[in-house]
Amino acid sequence: MANHAVVSREEWLAARMELLEKEKELTRLKDELSRQRRALPWVKVEKSYVFEGPEGKETLADLFAGRSQLIVHHFMFNPDWQEGCVGCSFHADHADGPLVHLENHDVSFVRVSRAPLAKIQAFNRRMGWRPKWVSSCDNTFNHDFHVSFTKEEMASGKTYYNYKTSDAMIEDLSGVSVFAKDGAGDVYHTYSCFGRAEEGALGTYFYLDLTPKGRNETGPHHNLMDWVRHHDKYGFEGFVDTMSLFRTGAVRYEPRS
Numbered sequence: 061m062a063n064h065a066v067v068s069r070e071e072w073l074a075a076r077m078e079l080l081e082k083e084k085e086l087t088r089l090k091d092e093l094s095r096q097r098r099a100l101p102w103v104k105v106e107k108s109y110v111f112e113g114p115e116g117k118e119t120l121a122d123l124f125a126g127r128s129q130l131i132v133h134h135f136m137f138n139p140d141w142q143e144g145c146v147g148c149s150f151h152a153d154h155a156d157g158p159l160v161h162l163e164n165h166d167v168s169f170v171r172v173s174r175a176p177l178a179k180i181q182a183f184n185r186r187m188g189w190r191p192k193w194v195s196s197c198d199n200t201f202n203h204d205f206h207v208s209f210t211k212e213e214m215a216s217g218k219t220y221y222n223y224k225t226s227d228a229m230i231e232d233l234s235g236v237s238v239f240a241k242d243g244a245g246d247v248y249h250t251y252s253c254f255g256r257a258e259e260g261a262l263g264t265y266f267y268l269d270l271t272p273k274g275r276n277e278t279g280p281h282h283n284l285m286d287w288v289r290h291h292d293k294y295g296f297e298g299f300v301d302t303m304s305l306f307r308t309g310a311v312r313y314e315p316r317s
Contacts, residue, residue, distance in 0.1 A: 064272070102240065102248035109201045112177045113194035120201075123194070124241050129167045134207040134235040136304060137173035139197060143183050143290070144173070145304040148234050150288045154263050156190050172196050174208055174232060186292070205252060207235045222254040230303050234258065 067075075109120045124130045135152065136145035144152075155169060162169050171193040173180055180193050202208035209219040209231050219228035222235075235254040241247050259265055268275050279286030285300040298308030 097251060100251060102250050105239070105247040105249055107200075107204065109196070109199045111172065111194035111196055111201070112198065113192060114177075114181070118194065120239070121241060121245060121247050123168060123170045123192070124239075124247075125163075125168045125192075127163070127166050127168045128241050130239040130241070131162070131167060131169045132237045132239065133169070133171045133191075134202065134205065134233075134237065135171045135173045135193070136207075136230075136232045136234050137175040137180065137183070138230070138232045139175050139179075141175065141305065142179070143186075143305070144175075145232075145234065146288055146290060146300050146306055147284055147304045149187065149290050150264070150284060151234070151258060151261055152187070152189050152191075153291055154261055159191055168192075170194060172201060174202050187290070202232070205235070205237055205249075207254070208232045236261070 105120060111118050111120075111123070120130075123132075133148075133151065133155070135148045137143075137148070152171070159169060169191050171191060173193070173195060174197050175195060176197050177195040180195055184193055196202050203210065206220050209221075209228055211231075213219045214228065214231060217227040218225050221228060221233055233254070235252055236258055237249065238251040239247055240250050265275065277283055277286045281300075285304060289296075289298075289300070290306055293306055293308070296308055298306050301307050
């Protein structure tokens, strides 16, 4: 760690109180930003989406499970992959705890991926996660909400992600989308965020940001790909590639029952 000044308790307290004022201002700014987010206009979802889930085929409206609000985690799991993205798995590790509180506060939480349901369920059993996870392999949901791209879009170098056109390296990316359902059963898209905007869900980062070393992401990517692994892969030789997939010479895990 870099050398830090060592001071008296009184000097430390003065510096801490100065920082506290900035933290309070950031909290107020975040509260105002959240208010503006809630005030965004809505878009009615006109297209019918049918997903393959643990209970069979379900529509987007079905995923609300009797609640009026729905959060969708767009989990990167390409149909050709054998396991989900490392970064999305890191995100998923943080969702089990909040799930019961969300569901008892009028919010359903569901993961959606393009991988076929059998692959999703096998990986989910291995990881031991609790939220519902459905497959969008037979619909255009991922493409319509700009987290997956057609081969034609990839070839053209013009993919639309995080509200701008760029040259995506892979066919599937991550995000979070929020939906509301009214008393008539109509569904509305209220919000989506991508990239670092998802970091608020990652409690690990909250704690790391409190420590002297911080996130300590000092590898070639300068992000979580430098150190995060599937939670059953820590301690094994391997690396995370540019597709956010863990690469190793052997599979070293026992599926959970």
